[in-house]
Amino acid sequence: MCGIVGYIGTRKACPILIEGLKRLEYRGYDSAGIAVLNDGRIDIHKATGKLMALEAMLESGMPEGFIGLGHTRWATHGRPSDENAHPHSDCTGRITVVHNGIIENYLALKEELVAAGHEFTSETDTEVVAHLVEESYKGDLVAAVRSAIKRLEGSYALAVMAQDDPERIVAARRHSPLVVGVGEGENFLASDVPAFLQYTKRVHFVEDNMIAVLERGEVKFSSLDGKPIEREVYEVTWDAAMAERGGYEHFMLKEINEQPQALRETMRERLSSQVSKVDLPGLTLTSDDLRGIDKITMIACGTAYHAAMVGKYAIESLVRIPVELDVASELRYRDPIIDDKTLGIIISQSGETADTLAGLREVRGKGAKLLAITNVVGSSVARECENVLYTFAGPEIAVASTKAYTTQLMVIHLIALYLAQVRGSISEEQAKQMRKILWTIPQQADVILGDHPEVLACAEKYYNHNGFLYMGRGPNLASALEGALKIKEISYIHAEGYAAGEMKHGPIAMIDPSVATVAVAPQGKTYDKIISNILEVKARQGDVIAIAYEHDDQIQKYADHVIRIPATHELMSPILAAIPLQLLAYYVAKNRGLEIDQPRNLAKSVTVE
Ligand code: F6R
DSSP states (O other): EEEEEEEESSSSSHHHHHHHHHHHHOOOOOOEEEEEEEEEEEEEEEEESHHHHHHHHTOOOOOEEEEEEEEEEESSSSOOOTTTTOOOOTTSSSSSEEEEEEETTTTHHHHHHHHOOOOOOOOOOOOOOOOHHHHHHSSOHHHHHHHHHTOOOHHHHEEEEETTEEEEEEEEEBBBOOOEOOOSEEEEESSSSSGGGTTOOEEEETTTHHHEEEOSOOOEEETTTEEEEEEEEOOOOGGGGGOOOOTTTHHHHHHHHHHHHHHHHHTTTOOOOOTTTTOOOTOOOOOHHHHHHOOOEEEOOOOHHHHHHHHHHHHHHOOOOOOEEEEHHHHTTTTOOOOTEEEEEESSOOOOOOOHHHHHHHHHHHHHEEEEEEETTOOOHHHHOEEEEEEOOOOSSSSOSSSSHHHHHHHHHHHHHHHHHHHHSSSSHHHHHHHHHHHHHHHHHHHHHHHHEEEHHHHHHHHHHHHHHEEOOOHHHHHHHHHHHHHHHHHHHHHEEEEEEGGGGGGGGGGSEEEEEEEOOOSSSSSHHHHHHHHHHHHHHHHHEEEEEOOOOGGGGGSSEEEEOOOOOGHHHHHHHHHHHHHHHHHHHHHHHHHHOOOTOOOOOOOOO
């Protein structure tokens, strides 16, 4: 978490840094700061709170200068305050640093540096880096950064600037994302591409244990021991407009509405018509490899984990291979049984989630074959997996994930159908039927988004409720968990998601008129059971909002409100059910007057374990 930016070139650095930080604010918004090198001195401005506070501070005058660094913080070490805001400086104020990550041995380093006479002004782990660089600086900033980072344990994406070395920025990375944007006579660095997308689409992805030196006319890479490294330039396909709100009040609403198109893009080339078979271009696993797999382990966090839950139902049902699910932060501590016949499916929108990366390395270490589902080209997950299937959702800026989730579900269904095809686990007739149903999902998503008066009515009626219970069965247990997560994240109302059959084992005690229950109830194997669960809630004076198929003419007898979705296959229904759940969370939060795109305490890309 935290976002860093850097610029060196011929334009004024300050506006570019602020613009870049705006696009990285999803990574943290506890404080923001910039440092600009001007006329032989480093000018630092920082403010607690969102970037707006820093912008207000700069209204009286932006620092001049053509080289600078910026930072937006998600606090880990030290509360949000001006002192703890980045950039941080050495004792002399001649060296300044921005950092994303955690320096795990900072206390020992700080003690050592204090004993050597260094004076600290913040509680952060980052400040040790500035003092370590100061210790080693003998006129060569690159050498000083290199020797400083050799002392660091933990994770970092760092950028360092020195008053006495005004023609370059030195950056380094270990386990935290860092990209370099290549311009004409100017270069950029950032935690994520949208920070400089309006200036260049040509990027280098910096690898772990690599140093990047940015000058106006060139960028050089080297290893920790100083060996030069050649890096490929990637052309990013996203454009700057995709990272703008485009007339919507919030990114979240824009991203919810982008789902039909994102689903189409994700399907394109993989299921090119209603009648074609599934193709997964870019997959290097051969049909023999796929036939040799005897288990799948899916690893993810948060919303991406809910996508994995749907994956278990889809793959087990269509392919008949056992699928294990792991929350990434748990996997590595339970010594899972994995071997070279296991396929590890790693799901991550950002491709940078620290827990997910640790899980990936754990399963790789045990010999599993790897397949990543991610939204970000060149992300760590994409680079560390030999097989990658991208969700073509475009940049997801709102902290609450929406289009990344539904496109992850689309990829999962494509994988399930592809595996079933290769392994012959379902008949061609059944496969054809399933492909046809999947093919219509984007246009059904359009229908849901067209008009949704019942969602608005529910958001109006329940936005002040004390709590929400979400229940679902089968693949829609994941929908219940995802619906509850969405509303918790952005409206701060207590919500829990449950397997509907579990309600009677405890959660039903929560039901009273101030708690609304959302029942995800598309018709399928367990429809009658979930109707009974709805009745159990009604018998206890709880209101029920049901998510049900358009043609279901029974459910309105039992539920207080029915939000309709078009009918589809039960396994695929979580894709469509997700949309009204996202809209409900959005409008509840909006009615409560909350900051929807940047909910408190959260950050989009969780790069700390
Ligand atoms: C919830 C949300 C998070 C992420 C989780 C994993 O709306 O966005 O729960 O799903 O932090 O992030 P990625 O997919 O980037 O690994």
